[in-house]
Amino acid sequence: xxxxHPEQPCRFxxxxxxxxxGDEESMKVLVAVKRVVDYNVKVRVKADNSGVxxxxxxxxxxxxxxxxxxxxxxLKEKGVVTEVVVVSIGPNAAQEQLRTxxxxxxxxxxxVETEAEVGSLTVAKLLKAVVDQEQPQLVILGxxxxxxxNNQTGQMLAALTGFAQGTFISKVEAAEGSFTITREIDxxxxxxxxxxxxxxxxxxxxxxxxxxxxxxxxxxKKKPLDVVTPESLGxxxxxTLELVKVxxxxxxxxxxxxxxxxxxxxxxxxEAKVI
Amino acid sequence: MAILVIAEHNNxxxxxxxxxxxxxxxxxxxxxxxxxxxxxCAAVAETAAKIAGVSQVLLADDAAYAHQLPENVAxxxxxxxxxxxxxxxxxxxxxxxxxxxxAALLDVDQISxxxxxxxxxxxxxxxxxxxxxxxxxxxxxxxxxxxxxTAFEAVAAEGGSASVEAVAALAxxxxxxxxxxxxxxxxxxxxxSAKVIVSGGRxxxxxxxxxxxxxxxxxxxxxxxxxxxxxxxxxxxxDLQVGQTGKIVAPDLYIAVGISGAIQHLAxxxxxxxxxxINKDPxxxxxxxADYGLVADLFEAVPELTQAV
Numbered sequence: 346x347x348x349x350h351p352e353q354p355c356r357f358x359x360x361x362x363x364x365x366x367g368d369e370e371s372m373k374v375l376v377a378v379k380r381v382v383d384y385n386v387k388v389r390v391k392a393d394n395s396g397v398x399x400x401x402x403x404x405x406x407x408x409x410x411x412x413x414x415x416x417x418x419x420l421k422e423k424g425v426v427t428e429v430v431v432v433s434i435g436p437n438a439a440q441e442q443l444r445t446x447x448x449x450x451x452x453x454x455x456x457v458e459t460e461a462e463v464g465s466l467t468v469a470k471l472l473k474a475v476v477d478q479e480q481p482q483l484v485i486l487g488x489x490x491x492x493x494x495n496n497q498t499g500q501m502l503a504a505l506t507g508f509a510q511g512t513f514i515s516k517v518e519a520a521e522g523s524f525t526i527t528r529e530i531d532x533x534x535x536x537x538x539x540x541x542x543x544x545x546x547x548x549x550x551x552x553x554x555x556x557x558x559x560x561x562x563x564x565x566k567k568k569p570l571d572v573v574t575p576e577s578l579g580x581x582x583x584x585t586l587e588l589v590k591v592x593x594x595x596x597x598x599x600x601x602x603x604x605x606x607x608x609x610x611x612x613x614x615x616e617a618k619v620i
Numbered sequence: 621m622a623i624l625v626i627a628e629h630n631n632x633x634x635x636x637x638x639x640x641x642x643x644x645x646x647x648x649x650x651x652x653x654x655x656x657x658x659x660x661c662a663a664v665a666e667t668a669a670k671i672a673g674v675s676q677v678l679l680a681d682d683a684a685y686a687h688q689l690p691e692n693v694a695x696x697x698x699x700x701x702x703x704x705x706x707x708x709x710x711x712x713x714x715x716x717x718x719x720x721x722x723a724a725l726l727d728v729d730q731i732s733x734x735x736x737x738x739x740x741x742x743x744x745x746x747x748x749x750x751x752x753x754x755x756x757x758x759x760x761x762x763x764x765x766x767x768x769x770t771a772f773e774a775v776a777a778e779g780g781s782a783s784v785e786a787v788a789a790l791a792x793x794x795x796x797x798x799x800x801x802x803x804x805x806x807x808x809x810x811x812x813s814a815k816v817i818v819s820g821g822r823x824x825x826x827x828x829x830x831x832x833x834x835x836x837x838x839x840x841x842x843x844x845x846x847x848x849x850x851x852x853x854x855x856x857x858x859d860l861q862v863g864q865t866g867k868i869v870a871p872d873l874y875i876a877v878g879i880s881g882a883i884q885h886l887a888x889x890x891x892x893x894x895x896x897x898i899n900k901d902p903x904x905x906x907x908x909x910a911d912y913g914l915v916a917d918l919f920e921a922v923p924e925l926t927q928a929v
Contacts, residue, residue, distance in 0.1 A: 387883060388748045397752050409865075465720070466729045491864065494747055495732045500690065500720035509795035510690055512717050515858070525799065530713045531812070531867075532859055533803040535687070539796045549848070549865055550858055585760035586729045589742065592753045597890065600911040602902075606924040609896065609914050613929075617894045617911065619816070619873040620840060620929055 371427040374417045375481040377472055378410040378431055378446050380439040381492045394590040406442040409487025411449075412547040415554040416517060417485050418450030425519045428452050430479055434471050436460050440570060447565035448557035454570040455479075457578065464584045465493070467575075469501035474578035476506055481542065483524075488513050488546040499546035509539040515550040621705035622651035622675075626697060626719070628710050629656065629664045631686065636813050637710040639777060640769035642671055645708050647737040647772065651675050654782070655700065657693055659686035665784045672779040682789030687801075688714050691793035694721035700787065701726055701762050705740070711766035711868075712812075719766055728760035733868075735771035749864040749887035769812065770870035770891065804857055808834075809843045811860065816842030816873045819862055819889070822849040823878020823899065823918055830855055832919070833877060836926045845869065845889075847879045863888035878918050881906030898922065 382388055383403040391398050406414075420426040431446040433439045434457040443454035457471050476484060484506075489496035503510035515534070516527035528535045529548045539545075557565070575582055603609045613620045623645045628635035638654070645652045652673055656665045657680040665679040678700065684692045697718070701707050707722060709715035711733045723730035735753070736744035742757045743765065811817065818837040820830055830844065837844045846856035848863055862869055864887035874892035879885060881897070881904055889895070890909050897910035898921050907913040914921060 382748070384884070388751050390752050397748060464729050466724060466727075469724060489865070492748055494749065494864070495730070496716050497720035497723070497730050497732060500717065501724035501730075503690070504694060504721035504724035507795075510717075510721070511796070512690075513713060528713075529858055530801075532810075533801065534858075535801045536799040537689075537796050538799055540794070543795075550851075584729055585758055586731065587757045587759070589755040589757050591747070592755070594746070594750060594753050594890075597895075597909050597911070600895070600907070600909075600913060602907070602913045602915065606914065606916075606921055606928055609912055610925065610928045612912050613873070613894070613896070617873075619894050 372425065372483070373428045373430060373479065373481040374420060374426045374483040374485060375476060375479055376410070376413050376417045376429060376431045376446065376451065377484070377486045377498070378414060378433050378442050379407040379487070379490045380404050380433065380435050380442045381407045381490055384408055384491055390591055390593045394592055396588070396591050404438070406445055407487050407490045409489060409547050409549070411554040412549065412551050413485040413487050414446045414449050414451060415552045416547060419552065420517070420519070421450065423519070426483070430455065430481065432457065432472065432475050434459065434463060434468050443570055444565050445557060447568045447570070448562045449555060451568070453568055456570065456572045457575060458572050459575050459582065461582050463582055464586060465495045465497035466501055467580065467582050467584065468498050469505055470580045471575060471578055472498070472502050473505040474580055476502070483542065484508070484544045486544070486546050488548055499544050503544040506542070506544070509543040511537060511539050511543060512546045513548040514545050515548050517545065517551070621703070622653050623648055623706040623708060624701065624704040625652060625654050626707070626709040626715065627654050627656045627664065627668055628712055628714055629658060629661060631658045631661045632663065634664050634667045635712070636774060637712055637769045638668070639671065639774035640772045641708050641710045641767045642673060642775045643772040644734065644737060644767040645706070646673050646775060648706055648740050650705065653678060653704070655680065655697065655787070657685040657688065657696060659683050669782040669784050670778050670780050671782070672776040674780050674782045677782045677784045678787045679784055680787040680789055684789055684792040687798040688718060689796050689798065690718035690721045691795045692790070693718045694725060696787070696790055697722045698725035699790070704762060706763045706765060708765050708767055710769050715766050719764060723764040726762055726764065728762055728764055729758070730764045730766070731756060731758060732766050733768045734765055735768050749883050750890065751883065768868060770868060804859060808837060809841070811843045811845055811862070811867050811869060814843035814869070815871050816840040817845045817862070817869055817871045818842055818875045818877065819845035819847065819879060820850050820856065820877050821847035821879030822853060824850060824855055827855045832922045836875070836922055839926055839929055840873070842871070842873070847885050876906050876910070877922060879906055880904045881909065
């Protein structure tokens with residue numbers, strides 16, 4: 346059947362399949378999380394223009410990935426999903442973010458460990474390899490990572506897997522054999538029906554992520570976390586992009602404080618000439 | 621080789637973002653072709669054919685393309701792309717949705733949200749919420765790029781005389797289907813292309829108070845925007861959000877009212893030509909980027925400003 350998972354029988358594709366059927370039916374969701382510089386940190390460009398300085402900077406789970414984990418856990422709490430597998434691609438330290446995801450309700454974790462800089466296309470290929478192994482019916486990612494600001498990986502993964510795609514979602518409703526999703530688009534909202542298997546990318550309005558409780562943080566330490574390598578997944582890390590340099594943005598020239606509305610209007614009319 | 625630009629439209633009218641994207645294509649240099657993929661969109665193709673600098677319009681008119689579902693549009697573009705050196709789309713929610721699929725189908729990295737063209741293979745793009753500007757060089761045979769439309773001048777909508785050629789449609793993938801759309805109706809200019817934007821934050825305290833901003837915006841012929849805090853608090857609709865995760869705007873005049881100026885908000889508006897901040901907190905970070913700052917109670921200052929302009 347076109348567009349369905351290559352090996353998995355299309356159990357969720359038939360329109361007559363009731364999603365909330367008995368316990369023997371399992372639905373696995375894979376959630377991708379990224380370790381990024383904390384969103385509150387104002388990053389500084391390195392003096393040699395080779396990149397931004399991330400030494401001794403606080404790192405966290407990308408905010409959109411937190412929303413993705415939260416949605417997966419909520420789907421599990423609603424009985425739509427039976428297993429939540431979290432995956433990250435990055436350095437050994439990304440285990441911290443995976444443990445956080447486990448503390449938030451993930452069942453087990455996979456780290457594809459690499460110290461290399463990996464672009465969105467390579468990440469999508471690595472995730473495709475994990476999807477082939479894990480056979481999830483649903484993959485949830487954030488809409489973009491706040492470091493590269495690419496907004497590509499989910500869409501690329503959809504293209505590589507042939508899964509349906511729902512990006513920038515602010516609402517998910519499980520229906521029989523499909524998901525109804527609401528997307529945030531320019532000018533408003535759009536509702537789509539997606540056949541499973543599907544890829545979803547989260548927008549800010551989807552949910553409010555919970556905090557990990559101390560008991561859950563302790564429990565998360567005992568949950569399984571597998572570490573694999575790109576080589577073991579058969580994916581070569583390569584890129585058609587070369588980072589030439591990174592610069593600080595142009596500084597705006599310092600502004601002035603005006604004392605009154607009248608002075609402001611005068612400046613806008615006669616100095617800036619914008620009204 | 622020529623450059624393919626994907627037109628942004630709603631099947632009846634061409635979105636002005638297309639003109640800025642053609643502007644970016646002109647900066648790269650070369651023949652520019654435009655793809656109009658949609659349903660019942662022949663009139664859009666005719667409009668597109670008049671755009672200055674466009675030498676050919678490709679029209680893929682089929683029910684499958686009515687809502688630009690990426691499962692249908694991406695294979696169409698990827699099928700055409702090998703005849704081109706570059707494929708460009710505006711970094712709208714639409715372009716961001718389908719173009720990475722095209723890049724993956726072509727097995728090339730995508731370059732998102734470019735703000736400058738240095739040469740045919742080297743581009744500038746903001747990273748880390750605009751706190752750093754990366755220069756990237758692509759060795760891909762087909763360069764797949766989304767364009768930050770506020771960073772490029774629009775080309776003239778008239779003056780060209782391209783031919784329109786029909787492109788055969790591919791079958792509907794059947795993976796996803798359109799249910800409905802809820803587009804906010806507004807007589808005001810579109811946030812993305814407005815010359816003046818009056819934007820409100822948490823300081824507005826309620827959605828009713830946003831009316832103050834609408835009155836001012838109408839007087840200035842501008843649009844109204846909002847910070848994430850205002851959107852989250854329910855004061856304004858989601859699609860008004862300006863920032864790293866909302867709209868990126870660069871109007872001639874941006875008036876930030878009751879907005880503190882978090883990094884994520886600044887990412888969406890700090891390329892505005894003139895920034896005005898009205899805030900009662902003199903320490904608010906917004907004053908660091910404002911050309912003109914007024915420390916005042918917005919509930920007094922905004923009506924006074926509306927009177928004065």
